[in-house]
Amino acid sequence: MxxxxxxxxxxxxxxxxxxxxxxxxxxxxxxxxxxxxxxxxxxxxxxxxxxxxxxxxxxxxxxxxxxxxxxxxxxxxxxxxxxxxxxxxxxxxxxxxxxxxxxxxxxxxxxxxxxxxxxxxxxxxxxxxxxxxxxxxxxxxxxxxxxxxxxGGDLASASAIEKIKWSIVRENGKAGVQAANNSPFHVSYSSATLTVQGKKYDVKVDMVRPFSQSTFSVEGLNTIPSGSRLDYNAINDYGGLIKGNVVL
Structure with missing residues (x-):
């Protein structure tokens, strides 16, 4: 029933x-x-x-x-x-x-x-x-x-966000960024932007599973030059945001 x-x-x-x-x-x-x-x-x-x-x-x-x-x-x-x-x-x-x-x-x-x-x-x-x-x-x-x-516990989970390795990729003719997670924790993102030559582009981020890689598309870009800056908002155990950035 x-x-x-x-x-x-x-x-x-x-x-x-x-x-x-x-x-x-x-x-x-x-x-x-x-x-x-x-x-x-x-x-x-x-x-x-x-x-x-x-x-x-x-x-x-x-x-x-x-x-x-x-x-x-x-x-x-x-x-x-x-x-x-x-x-x-x-x-x-x-x-x-x-x-x-x-x-x-x-x-x-x-x-x-x-x-x-x-x-x-x-x-x-x-x-x-x-x-x-x-x-x-x-x-x-x-x-x-x-x-x-x-x-590990809460501290290890938070440190997993800092250990994500980001790189530039190209799939199906489109530019994107790849997040490599070599930790046992899921890492979730609420938002991210990519700054290229002073212009910002939205990145369609999501969750990266443990010991895996996820590729995220970037709206409006066909190529991503080296030196571009990625700013992200990751989500911690309590639903709060952890802000970070990396130069690709």
Whole structure:
């Protein structure tokens, strides 16, 4: 019953609209990322309803495909509760427990995504008669990192950002920059700009996985000369920004 109901509401969220008053997300998750350390018994995350109406909250995790059928997703974690009612101005603690049903790498972080879907209350008869009323089911999706005990903690994670090696590349006839991550941590970026001869260009940055490389495109450039400066905003364990720059 859970997954059938879950999929129905997920379909509403992806479609984007149905009838009622709510036009913006009402729930607030207390963090922008979740880090589950291996030696932790569980991890708790607080979710609050900042709106004026009760909501149905459904939660699940995925492995990277945001459109994947939740009934087919297999992850080594449980979430309690998977479904709950959130009254206005009240909160709910969601608890994550590592089940060990899947062995995760011990030499690097593993990444998953936590999904929280808020479904507003059924519209009243009066609201149904108002054709200008719009209702939306909102889905929030944030990263969830499982961190093995042996790779280090917060300080090591922050230092991984400084150790990224940047270089100029060219793929499919387009210029780009490559980030090489030789650490066991995921390094995420919120934004970056490349300065070439005094002119700034946006770089489409994202996340670089452990012991891997990621190439990011640069809008409006066919070639990148040596000596260009890259300024970036990386994201730390607490969702804060770490600013840095490098000359390529």
């Amino acid at each position: 859970y997954f059938k109901s879950h999929l129905k509401f997920l379909g509403f969220a992806l479609a984007g609209m149905f009838i009622c008053q709510q036009t913006q997300a009402e729930i607030v998750i207390a963090t922008t990322r979740i880090i589950y350390k291996e030696n932790s018994k569980n991890v708790d995350v607080r979710i609050e309803n900042r709106g004026r109406s009760p909501l149905l909250l459904q939660t699940w995790m995925d492995t990277g495909d945001k459109n994947e059928d939740p009934s087919k997703i297999v992850v080594p974690f449980t979430i309690t509760p998977p479904i709950s009612r959130l009254d206005p101005k009240r909160g709910q603690t969601v608890t994550f427990v590592y089940t060990g049903s899947q062995a995760l790498p011990k030499d690097r972080e593993s990444v998953f995504w936590f999904n929280a879907l808020e479904v507003p209350p059924k519209p009243s008869d009066a609201q149904r008669q108002d054709a200008s009323i719009l209702q939306m089911a909102f889905r929030t999706r944030i990263k969830f990192f499982w961190r093995p005990e042996g790779i």
